[in-house]
Amino acid sequence: AGLAIAVGDSTVGIEPCPGGNTTTLCVAPASPLQRLALSADSVRDDSYLLSNGHRYLLGTRRAESLPWSVYFAVDEEAVYAPMRERLRFEGLLLLGMIVAGGLAIYAYDRSTNLRQLTERAQTEARFSTIVNTAMDAIIIVDAQYRISVVNVAAESMFGYESRDVVGRSVLDLIPDAAKDELRRALEQTLLARAQRLDRKSTRLNSSHIT
Numbered sequence: 001a002g003l004a005i006a007v008g009d010s011t012v013g014i015e016p017c018p019g020g021n022t023t024t025l026c027v028a029p030a031s032p033l034q035r036l037a038l039s040a041d042s043v044r045d046d047s048y049l050l051s052n053g054h055r056y057l058l059g060t061r062r063a064e065s066l067p068w069s070v071y072f073a074v075d076e077e078a079v080y081a082p083m084r085e086r087l088r089f090e091g092l093l094l095l096g097m098i099v100a101g102g103l104a105i106y107a108y109d110r111s112t113n114l115r116q117l118t119e120r121a122q123t124e125a126r127f128s129t130i131v132n133t134a135m136d137a138i139i140i141v142d143a144q145y146r147i148s149v150v151n152v153a154a155e156s157m158f159g160y161e162s163r164d165v166v167g168r169s170v171l172d173l174i175p176d177a178a179k180d181e182l183r184r185a186l187e188q189t190l191l192a193r194a195q196r197l198d199r200k201s202t203r204l205n206s207s208h209i210t
Helices: 032-039 076-132 152-158 176-209
Strands: 001-007 010-016 026-027 043-049 054-061 068-075 139-141 145-150
Touching: 001 043, 010 032, 032 068, 032 139, 054 076, 145 176
Parallel strands: none
Antiparallel strands: 001 010, 001 068, 010 026, 043 054, 054 068, 139 145
């Protein structure tokens, strides 16, 4: 802060003396900021980049009847540096929170999938134990009559190992004379199952409507 005075073609500045003593004023050599203050019209607030590479925020108030101008200048970097540091810190903090949240979601998803796989494996192991220890022959097929499960008793009865028949049609294991009868039995079973599912779906829809 200081006072810029035009003396002919020269500029004289009056500023607080160095050393932090704000009650004592000293004559300062002419500076670009003082010349800017004198060249400004009346009141002006703006930002200027000087030849030394520093950008200053300059506020001026020029006297109407005297060749004087009061000015206040501050280094823009000094003003905005704390704000930039604050924004940088908050940006890094936000990024850290996003990364931590993403890792937490990933860990939870992995844990859930692992638990589901473990429960499924345990269920399949129990099912396999029950099926393979049964005394009766058990063959499980899909809607296209393809074999998906064969237990040990069925392997002994038909003389095939499980790996040789899984994926094949169950009709391939039956003598030709019995294929038509088995096909009709399977069709009736699938039809009855479809009707039960349809009735169950109808009851559920009715309960929602009421």
